[in-house]
Amino acid sequence: MSVSIAHMENPPPSHFNQADISVINFRRIEVGDMIKLEALRVFVTVAESGNIKDAADAVGRTASAVSMTLKQLEDEIGGPLFQTDRKNSLTALGNLMLDLGREQIRSFDKSVSIMRAFAHSRIGSLSIASVPSVATNVLPPILQRFLETRPQVQVELFDIDSAQVRRMVESGVADIGIAGESRAGGGVEFTPLFSDRFKLLCRDDHELCRLERPVEWSDLSGATLIRNGASDRIEAEEHKRLSAQSLITVYNVTSLVALVKAGLGLTILPSLTMHGAHDGVAVLELADAAASRQVGLVERRDIPPSPVAAAFRAFAVEQIPAMVAEHLGTLNGA
Numbered sequence: 001m002s003v004s005i006a007h008m009e010n011p012p013p014s015h016f017n018q019a020d021i022s023v024i025n026f027r028r029i030e031v032g033d034m035i036k037l038e039a040l041r042v043f044v045t046v047a048e049s050g051n052i053k054d055a056a057d058a059v060g061r062t063a064s065a066v067s068m069t070l071k072q073l074e075d076e077i078g079g080p081l082f083q084t085d086r087k088n089s090l091t092a093l094g095n096l097m098l099d100l101g102r103e104q105i106r107s108f109d110k111s112v113s114i115m116r117a118f119a120h121s122r123i124g125s126l127s128i129a130s131v132p133s134v135a136t137n138v139l140p141p142i143l144q145r146f147l148e149t150r151p152q153v154q155v156e157l158f159d160i161d162s163a164q165v166r167r168m169v170e171s172g173v174a175d176i177g178i179a180g181e182s183r184a185g186g187g188v189e190f191t192p193l194f195s196d197r198f199k200l201l202c203r204d205d206h207e208l209c210r211l212e213r214p215v216e217w218s219d220l221s222g223a224t225l226i227r228n229g230a231s232d233r234i235e236a237e238e239h240k241r242l243s244a245q246s247l248i249t250v251y252n253v254t255s256l257v258a259l260v261k262a263g264l265g266l267t268i269l270p271s272l273t274m275h276g277a278h279d280g281v282a283v284l285e286l287a288d289a290a291a292s293r294q295v296g297l298v299e300r301r302d303i304p305p306s307p308v309a310a311a312f313r314a315f316a317v318e319q320i321p322a323m324v325a326e327h328l329g330t331l332n333g334a
Contacts, residue, residue, distance in 0.1 A: 035076055037108055040101040042069045043081065047098050050088045122150055124308035129158040129165040129174035131230075132253060133196075133272040134295065138323060139178075146315050153308055161229050161251060169298045175309040177298030178316070180233060192296040193317070194324045196270040198234060200284040201260050208266075214287035217242075224265035226250055231268040234291050239268070257281060271328055295324075 046055040046066065056063045074081055081094035090098060117123045130139060135157060147153060158165075158174060165179035170187045181190050200215050202208055208215055217238030225242045227249040234240075248265060250256045256267050261280045270293055274283050297313060299305070305313060 035073065037105070039069050039073045040104060042066055043073055044098060044101045044105065046070065046087050047081075047090060047094065052087055055087075117152075119307050123152045124306055125154040125156070126176075126306075126308045126312055127156045127158070127174045128176055128178070128312075129160055129168040129298075130178040131162055131165060131180065131295070132159050133270060133275075134178045135159040137272055137275045137327060138320060141323065142316065142319055145319065146312060150308070150311075163229070166298055169300060172300070172303070175305060176313060176316075178295065178320075179298050180230065181294040181296060187301050188298050189301050190296050190298055191317070192294050194295055194321050195292050196272050196295055196324075196328070198231060198268050198286055198291040198293070199271055199274060200266060200268055200286055201257070201274075201278075202266045202282055202284065203260060203263060204280055204282040206266070206282065208284060209282050211284075214285040216287045220266070224248075226256060226259055226265040226267040228256055228267060228269065230270055230273070230293065233293050234268065234288075236288055236291065239291070272324065275327070 042055070042059055042061070045058050046052060049055040049058060052063050052066050052070075056066045059066065061069075070081065070087070077093065077097065079093045080091050081097055083089040083091055083094075114123070128139070136159075139157065143155060143157075147155070158168060160168070162179035162182060165174070165177035166182055166186070166188055168174040169177040177188075178193070181192065200208070200220075208219060211219065217236060220238070220242055223242070225246045227243050227246045229251050231239070232243065246265075248259065250259060250267075253269065253273050256269070257278050259265065260267055261278075268286070268291075272295075297316065299313070304310075
């Protein structure tokens with residue numbers, strides 16, 4: 001599933017958009033390569049002020065420095081820009097220069113504004129690949145906070161399993177991933193964010209619900225286990241034997257719950273996937289304290305992140321662990 005989120009409200013005064021990021025067009029005034037932007041600024045300021053003194057005050061230079069700049073500019077162009085030395089009346093060339101100069105300055109200032117905004121992660125695009133439990137229960141409030149100060153950042157969120165998260169990040173389709181820990185190797189690296197205990201999901205009338213203690217692996221002897229990609233990470237030999245005997249494998253949590261409710265078997269899922277009550281099913285604790293998964297960030301090793309991706313990474317590392325702890329505490333009745 002791919003969800004695209006575009007936050008483009010309240011554009012800044014420069015009114016730039018995403019197309020400006022891809023192609024920044026520095027249009028040149030066809031008056032020679034020696035004309036400097038600051039000389040154009042001085043000329044435009046003098047033309048708009050109507051005299052050198054006020055213009056010099058506006059640009060923070062002396063009147064003699066402004067006069068010298070105008071003289072050099074006229075020499076480079078090859079003609080007078082003002083009709084008199086008082087600089088209060090433009091020649092035809094001066095009027096043309098004023099129009100082109102304003103256009104050039106606006107274009108340059110806009111381009112600089114875009115580049116600064118991109119460098120400070122205020123604009124750009126961010127592609128995130130995440131396991132469903134995090135995409136559903138954690139990322140919505142995280143993204144809401146992150147985008148509060150970045151309303152023009154474009155976000156694309158892929159809701160997929162851990163193996164696909166790794167592949168999307170490694171191939172460059174996703175800027176950053178959030179997934180369960182996998183074996184080391186390849187072109188990605190893993191940064192742990194939180195640990196998530198596995199729990200047993202069964203019908204609420206199952207005999208295991210009468211236990212007044214956490215469920216042992218031995219309690220599942222003879223039970224029908226519905227496999228899913230997440231529980232394959234459990235290292236317990238008893239669980240591996242149960243999984244090997246399973247005839248049903250389902251990856252979607254909604255479908256898993258439906259099959260459990262229908263009495264087709266039990267399943268084992270991370271706590272974070274248990275958000276929201278499911279009528280007709282019970283969530284039971286497992287006695288095996290090692291039955292847990294590490295969830296964290298998946299990133300490319302060889303390519304530095306964009307400013308937006310780097311900002312989101314720092315935000316995620318700071319915010320996600322505390323948010324998950326609060327969320328899991330609520331689920332566990334803490």
